[in-house]
Amino acid sequence: MALTLDHIAGHPALHRCVRAQAQALIQTYETNPRLASIFATQQRWLMAHIGLALHFRREPDDYRKQLTAARFIDVIRENSVASRNTADAFLKEMLHYNFIEHLSAAQDGRIRPIQPTVNTLDTLAGWMMAHLHTLDSLDGANRLATFLEQPDALARMQPLVADGLISSSPVREPKQTFSLFTWLNNGGVVMDWLISGVDPDHAGLAAIPTGVVSIGDFAKWLKLSRTHLARKLRDAEDLGSVGWLGQRGNSVMWVSGDFYREYMTAQAVKLAIIDAAFVEAFDSPAGS
Incomplete structure (x- = not known):
């Protein structure tokens, strides 16, 4: 069973664990400031998660269901995250800095699928692991070990995290x-x-x-x-x-x-979303 928001927010170790998490995220930023900056404003953070979820939920054998600029912009607008122009500019920036890349031409030449690069996925995995480590530090479970043991762990978890973030009022309407x-x-x-x-x-x-x-x-x-x-x-x-x-x-x-x-409440909200995604992705209690 996932830790609830109330459980996380009221945990006596939360402050020290979140401080360690903040220090870990800062190290990620220092390693690659430009790439880490994708997650450094809320709008960009949400757009990135939506794009990654579309990537992980694609159907590789069906070129019509690949991640494309058009699909990305449509979902961004459907969820009222940004305007069409802002979403388009974000994609162009990601392409310019090689955070995403075009795939080889699809069967339909009018469709240009895109995908995150290896470095982008590595940064996302580091972000996910930092939060799983925080959750483990709160209850002594082994989420991080489970995540590292599963080659497809990121693909299984990230879309669920994105769903949770996009649907969360505290995330979308912070203090x-x-x-x-x-x-x-x-x-x-x-x-x-x-x-x-x-x-x-x-x-x-x-x-x-x-x-x-x-x-x-x-x-x-x-x-x-x-x-x-x-x-x-x-x-x-x-x-x-x-x-x-x-x-x-x-x-x-x-x-x-x-x-x-x-800040602590916002972190507790995010951690609860990530833990719920972990439990759903692996269909088991966090500590098992």
Whole structure:
């Protein structure tokens, strides 16, 4: 039986486990920032999951049911994730950076199937494994080992995860501060970095210190415009979600207890979706 949202959200080890998860995701970002950035804004993250689900659910022997630009854009619009132009631009960017590739010509020359490259699938597998490790850390089960033992584990799990994400109101309609960052380029990485520097023992504070001490250094690491990042942080400051222990931009940044809890709740929602997908994919309790 999958762990429920309430069970995950109330688990005493959640904060430490999610901090370790954030650190693991940051390592992925540092290995390949451009590829990891696919998952770094909510809209791109959802579009990527939809495209991957279409890929894994394709019927290789039926060229009409392959992943194509037209099918991708149709599903994006059906789920109100993005406009046609945004979805088309996303695909073109993925092709430009070789995150996806065209397959050889199909029987019907008008259809140009596409598929994710090996590097893209490896990054997705790393993302999935980081979350399975977190779940295992919460209950001592062996999801990650099961995942690694099954050659088709990613193909079995990912479409179910995508279904869960797309149909989740908390995912699609995040809280105010979390939403502010989900629309920032690399906003997911910004939040992961902030939380990765938080001592879980400080979780009960109203202003929780992070490891960020300079907007300039933070922006440089993220490969973001300092001005753009500073503007978003100012918006978050206006909400009372972040602040500085000393001089703004040149002292330790803090996050509010409310923002910290928003982040933890969002992670619990995502972990519950992933665990439900795991149980359905392997048709067995997580620990068996």
